[in-house]
Amino acid sequence: MKSLRTYAILYLIFLYAPIALLPIFAFNDATIIAFPLTGFTTQWFTELPQIPALIDSVKNSLYIAVITAILSTLLGICAARAAAKYSFRFKRPIMGFIMVPLVLPEIIVAVSLLVILLQLGLSLGAWTVIMGHVLICTPFCIAILNSAFQNLDPAMEEAAIDLGETPWSTFRLVTLPLVSPAIISALLISFTISLDEFIIAFFLTGTEPTLPVYLWSQLRFPARIPVVMALGTILVAGSILLLILAEMMRRRGLRRAGLQDKGGFL
Amino acid sequence: MGAPLAILNTENKKGLALISAPLGYVIAMLAVPLAAILLISFWTQDFQTFDTTPTLNNYREAVTDPLYRELLFRSIRIAGLVTLVTVLLAFPIAYFISFHVAPSRKSLWLFLITIPFWTSYLIRVFLWKVILGFNGVLNSGLQTVGIIDEPLTFILYNANAVVITLAHAFAPFAILPIFVALEKIDRSLLEASQDLGESKLSTFFRVTLPLAMPGVVAAVLIVFIPTIGDYVTPRLVGGPDGLMIANMIQVQFLRLNNAPMGATLAVIAMLSVSLIALLFVALNRRYLRGSR
Amino acid sequence: MTALIDLKNVNKYYGDYHALRGINLEIAQGEFFSLLGPSGCGKTTLLRTIAGFEAPSDGTLHIAGADMNGVPANARPTNMVFQSYAIFPHLSVAENVGFGLRKAQMSKQEKMKSVEEALDMVGLKGFRGRAAHALSGGQRQRVALARALILKPKVLLLDEPLSALDKKLREQMQSELRRLQRQVGITFILVTHDQEEALIMSDRVAVMFEGEIAQLADPQTLYKRPVTRKVGDFIGVMNFLPATVKDAAAIDLDVAGLGAVTIAEDQAPSGITPGAAEVGIRPEMMSILFEGEPDRGQITQATIKDRAYYGDMTYYDVDIEDAPKPITISMKNMIGRPVLEVGDTARVSWDARSLVLFSA
Ligand SMILES: Nc1ncnc2c1ncn2[C@@H]1O[C@H](COP(=O)(O)OP(=O)(O)O)[C@@H](O)[C@H]1O
Numbered sequence: 001m002k003s004l005r006t007y008a009i010l011y012l013i014f015l016y017a018p019i020a021l022l023p024i025f026a027f028n029d030a031t032i033i034a035f036p037l038t039g040f041t042t043q044w045f046t047e048l049p050q051i052p053a054l055i056d057s058v059k060n061s062l063y064i065a066v067i068t069a070i071l072s073t074l075l076g077i078c079a080a081r082a083a084a085k086y087s088f089r090f091k092r093p094i095m096g097f098i099m100v101p102l103v104l105p106e107i108i109v110a111v112s113l114l115v116i117l118l119q120l121g122l123s124l125g126a127w128t129v130i131m132g133h134v135l136i137c138t139p140f141c142i143a144i145l146n147s148a149f150q151n152l153d154p155a156m157e158e159a160a161i162d163l164g165e166t167p168w169s170t171f172r173l174v175t176l177p178l179v180s181p182a183i184i185s186a187l188l189i190s191f192t193i194s195l196d197e198f199i200i201a202f203f204l205t206g207t208e209p210t211l212p213v214y215l216w217s218q219l220r221f222p223a224r225i226p227v228v229m230a231l232g233t234i235l236v237a238g239s240i241l242l243l244i245l246a247e248m249m250r251r252r253g254l255r256r257a258g259l260q261d262k263g264g265f266l
Numbered sequence: 267m268g269a270p271l272a273i274l275n276t277e278n279k280k281g282l283a284l285i286s287a288p289l290g291y292v293i294a295m296l297a298v299p300l301a302a303i304l305l306i307s308f309w310t311q312d313f314q315t316f317d318t319t320p321t322l323n324n325y326r327e328a329v330t331d332p333l334y335r336e337l338l339f340r341s342i343r344i345a346g347l348v349t350l351v352t353v354l355l356a357f358p359i360a361y362f363i364s365f366h367v368a369p370s371r372k373s374l375w376l377f378l379i380t381i382p383f384w385t386s387y388l389i390r391v392f393l394w395k396v397i398l399g400f401n402g403v404l405n406s407g408l409q410t411v412g413i414i415d416e417p418l419t420f421i422l423y424n425a426n427a428v429v430i431t432l433a434h435a436f437a438p439f440a441i442l443p444i445f446v447a448l449e450k451i452d453r454s455l456l457e458a459s460q461d462l463g464e465s466k467l468s469t470f471f472r473v474t475l476p477l478a479m480p481g482v483v484a485a486v487l488i489v490f491i492p493t494i495g496d497y498v499t500p501r502l503v504g505g506p507d508g509l510m511i512a513n514m515i516q517v518q519f520l521r522l523n524n525a526p527m528g529a530t531l532a533v534i535a536m537l538s539v540s541l542i543a544l545l546f547v548a549l550n551r552r553y554l555r556g557s558r
Numbered sequence: 559m560t561a562l563i564d565l566k567n568v569n570k571y572y573g574d575y576h577a578l579r580g581i582n583l584e585i586a587q588g589e590f591f592s593l594l595g596p597s598g599c600g601k602t603t604l605l606r607t608i609a610g611f612e613a614p615s616d617g618t619l620h621i622a623g624a625d626m627n628g629v630p631a632n633a634r635p636t637n638m639v640f641q642s643y644a645i646f647p648h649l650s651v652a653e654n655v656g657f658g659l660r661k662a663q664m665s666k667q668e669k670m671k672s673v674e675e676a677l678d679m680v681g682l683k684g685f686r687g688r689a690a691h692a693l694s695g696g697q698r699q700r701v702a703l704a705r706a707l708i709l710k711p712k713v714l715l716l717d718e719p720l721s722a723l724d725k726k727l728r729e730q731m732q733s734e735l736r737r738l739q740r741q742v743g744i745t746f747i748l749v750t751h752d753q754e755e756a757l758i759m760s761d762r763v764a765v766m767f768e769g770e771i772a773q774l775a776d777p778q779t780l781y782k783r784p785v786t787r788k789v790g791d792f793i794g795v796m797n798f799l800p801a802t803v804k805d806a807a808a809i810d811l812d813v814a815g816l817g818a819v820t821i822a823e824d825q826a827p828s829g830i831t832p833g834a835a836e837v838g839i840r841p842e843m844m845s846i847l848f849e850g851e852p853d854r855g856q857i858t859q860a861t862i863k864d865r866a867y868y869g870d871m872t873y874y875d876v877d878i879e880d881a882p883k884p885i886t887i888s889m890k891n892m893i894g895r896p897v898l899e900v901g902d903t904a905r906v907s908w909d910a911r912s913l914v915l916f917s918a
């Protein structure tokens with residue numbers, strides 16, 4: 001099985017090659033992205049805060065990502081709770097339908113939303129991007145929250161009721177603490193997805209671009225590439241940080257529930 | 267039979283009440299817009315407004331115009347190729363993690379595999395352009411080392427580049443479902459097969475692979491469907507020969523201001539994807555039976 | 559005096575499935591009561607109906623004289639020990655045990671004192687600070703008990719509380735539970751599928767099959783005088799022999815292999831008619847006569863067909879003339895008693911008082 005392990009390692013290299021190059025060229029002082037490297041500089045990073053359009057797009061993206069994370073996690077909680085606790089008519093088709101945005105090509109989501117928004121005469125802006133992002137983030141949140149709600153022994157809630165709590169105080173005192181790691185994990189994941197999402201934002205953003213849309217506009221100018229690299233480095237580092245946090249939360253949730261770790265997200 | 271269904275009904279109601287928020291959202295933000303797209307595809311653009319007389323003209327144009335036809339077939343071809351490459355590359359990894367990684371380290375491997383997926387898609391695609399370009403990292407690197415004299419040109423601004431980039435982007439989507447299917451396989455089945463005289467290799471083909479098929483089918487669908495509608499990759503690394511249907515949809519909507527034609531192309535793309543997906547599932551029906 | 563718990567004609571449907579069929583049950587204050595039956599017979603459903611987690615489809619339930627219709631689980635004077643124990647994993651042992659005291663009109667010190675007492679009562683002194691997920695199975699069970707008893711309910715409901723424990727620990731907990739029940743004087747209703755457990759622990763047992771109570775009696779009556787063949791078969795081991803009722807008034811029988819017997823009224827179901835019936839007898843109620851041992855009234859010739867040696871006991875399957883199949887007899891191994899071999903002949907002694915008659 002040596003060869004399989006070698007293959008696995010080569011595959012990891014393939015997976016990480018692009019992101020690994022990012023910091024290398026972000027700190028290289030040449031304006032063209034090619035080997036050999038010419039010298040070390042932090043110039044590209046120091047330029048970043050001096051681009052007002054960039055700062056605005058970051059602010060815009062953060063705003064969108066925070067609201068998207070909250071809304072899609074709330075919707076995810078409703079769906080995961082309903083799926084785990086109740087049996088109702090058409091449960092399978094309904095749950096399947098809610099997960100559809102996970103596989104639908106994003107361009108389809110984007111243009112169909114665009115058409116309806118324009119038909120309704122709504123102007124494009126942060127909120128229209130949020131509408132689209134919530135749509136694609138909710139299935140991810142459901143996937144994460146589902147296992148947490150499913151792992152919750154129904155006897156836990158019944159025990160609390162049995163000991164005199166109301167359904168609401170049971171939710172607050174028992175259910176919420178037990179699923180909170182998954183909730184935090186869902187918040188972080190949807191935040192990350194929204195922050196990175198390009199197509200929907202590209203179609204639905206108004207005059208204020210999100211960060212990926214701003215980046216897209218910069219890719220046409222070769223002179224801007226090193227700065228983009230620097231920005232990319234920060235973004236990737238930030239994403240990885242959030243992911244590690246989300247993963248830690250997920251594991252803590254499993255430990256709390258006294259369960260075996262069976263795999264990652266999704 | 268007079269069995270009081272009151273309890274069942276309250277359970278039904280509570281469940282439906284909870285699910286109504288996400289369901290309503292998907293209906294409002296997806297089903298209704300998709301219906302609108304379908305409707306508009308039968309309309310005609312009349313300068314700034316729509317001519318709402320229903321017509322099949324857009325569809326006629328879409329299937330007869332060689333440009334649209336070529337784009338659609340190319341999209342299907344590229345998506346198919348991407349799916350094939352991605353799943354073929356992914357299977358050994360899923361197999362490795364499931365069968366040869368200690369249980370305590372499995373989630374670490376899965377985590378390692380999902381990390382790149384969560385980092386900015388745009389930047390990852392752009393980096394492939396940087397890697398594969400004429401003066402790119404790969405060519406400059408190989409030239410510096412002296413393996414090649416002339417830059418390789420077959421790796422950027424064509425379909426190959428699109429395939430490489432998308433195979434990279436969709437890797438975890440392919441690995442995870444296969445991994446889940448492999449994890450579900452009762453290990454004693456494999457021992458039973460060997461006990462009955464099969465070699466390791468024939469055990470793999472007669473037991474492991476058939477049992478992993480539900481995961482493979484899921485992986486194929488989950489890669490193929492979104493890939494066909496990808497916009498960024500063909501645009502950045504595809505060159506003129508690597509453009510796909512999504513690029514044309516974007517052009518129709520945002521450049522040519524011909525929403526009905528864009529809608530028609532979107533509908534056709536969705537129909538083709540659904541058709542191919544259904545066909546694929548039907549072909550693999552025997553593997554999917556009893557897998558729930 | 560009225561019963562503490564009173565169920566009248568309780569039915570429960572899950573859709574079309576009839577899970578509880580006309581349950582009538584009265585349980586007295588201070589009783590240790592068991593619901594015994596095979597898996598799926600509706601024991602848990604009945605228990606959860608009393609707790610308030612399931613509403614009866616029809617019929618009434620009174621606890622301490624109060625109609626429980628519409629009273630939610632959190633307002634009933636019952637507490638439950640769940641099969642999975644349902645120990646809150648995010649709380650400490652003390653927080654788990656004190657969970658139900660949140661809204662009680664007590665000072666913090668009083669609450670702490672009462673948690674201490676409850677832990678002491680279940681033998682977990684000094685465990686208060688322990689994290690819930692760091693407990694063993696037996697300890698979880700004790701925490702679940704303390705958590706339920708601290709509220710001094712009128713009824714404690716236990717759903718197969720011992721089934722997750724290994725044999726040694728289970729036996730230990732059986733006697734501890736019994737002791738605890740006597741100590742607190744609360745009515746316990748225990749659900750179990752283990753007939754031995756039900757017999758050992760209970761004052762009275764209700765045997766359930768398919769949503770119905772088949773027999774409700776104290777352990778001895780249940781074992782000695784099962785009312786149907788099914789109950790006799792479910793509890794312990796019983797031999798069944800075809801029989802003919804010759805005289806229904808005097809209860810004269812002709813039993814295959816055993817011959818003509820007359821039994822007393824308490825050994826037969828009411829309303830018997832002449833004709834085909836069945837007779838049951840327990841393996842230990844027949845014995846192989848060894849040298850110098852007194853007989854028990856009746857003697858029948860037999861041949862050893864099969865034998866299983868258990869150390870302290872030996873089980874023999876013996877062929878008796880006219881009996882359609884072998885009869886199982888259990889013998890305690892004692893000084894002076896040899897273990898017989900297959901093929902040996904033996905004299906089997908039995909007492910007509912040990913027979914139970916079932917209608918065919
Ligand atoms: N919520 C429910 N919905 C439908 N059927 C149920 C439900 N709960 C229990 N049942 C059915 O009722 C029967 C009795 O169940 P239960 O009371 O749990 O049995 P026991 O505890 O004796 O094993 C079983 O056949 C079970 O399948």
Ligand SMILES: [Mg+2]
Binds near residue numbers: 598601602603718
């Ligand atoms: Mg049960």
